[in-house]
Amino acid sequence: MKNENNYKDHPNLKAIAVLKMKGLLIDHFRKSKKITSTTTEERGEIEFEDKTFNIEKNVEISEVYKKTLSIILNMGEKCKEILLLAADGSSMEEIKETLKLNSLGTALSRLSNCRKELRGLI
Numbered sequence: 001m002k003n004e005n006n007y008k009d010h011p012n013l014k015a016i017a018v019l020k021m022k023g024l025l026i027d028h029f030r031k032s033k034k035i036t037s038t039t040t041e042e043r044g045e046i047e048f049e050d051k052t053f054n055i056e057k058n059v060e061i062s063e064v065y066k067k068t069l070s071i072i073l074n075m076g077e078k079c080k081e082i083l084l085l086a087a088d089g090s091s092m093e094e095i096k097e098t099l100k101l102n103s104l105g106t107a108l109s110r111l112s113n114c115r116k117e118l119r120g121l122i
Contacts, residue, residue, distance in 0.1 A: 071121045079114035
């Protein structure tokens, strides 16, 4: 690590480690992708094309996704609701409010139990 001496006495080494790992991940991502178009005025985005795209892997993931979704939809109502909300990216606080649960602990516990049940069914 460059400038190692600057970080030796830092009060939060964990934060430094996380930032360094984030930088390494971003560097890896940039190296493994290639730009296919430049930023457009309307969209303000840069599109990337994955060099390692594998159609067979993509189909396999799609099949696993379909199987998992099918299993979730056949689970009990409580598990189905909480797993779908979690899959949509809802926060635990949003899940608690949506399902009208008493506490955040209840939401966390229910999600954990449903994930265990799902793993067992897969």
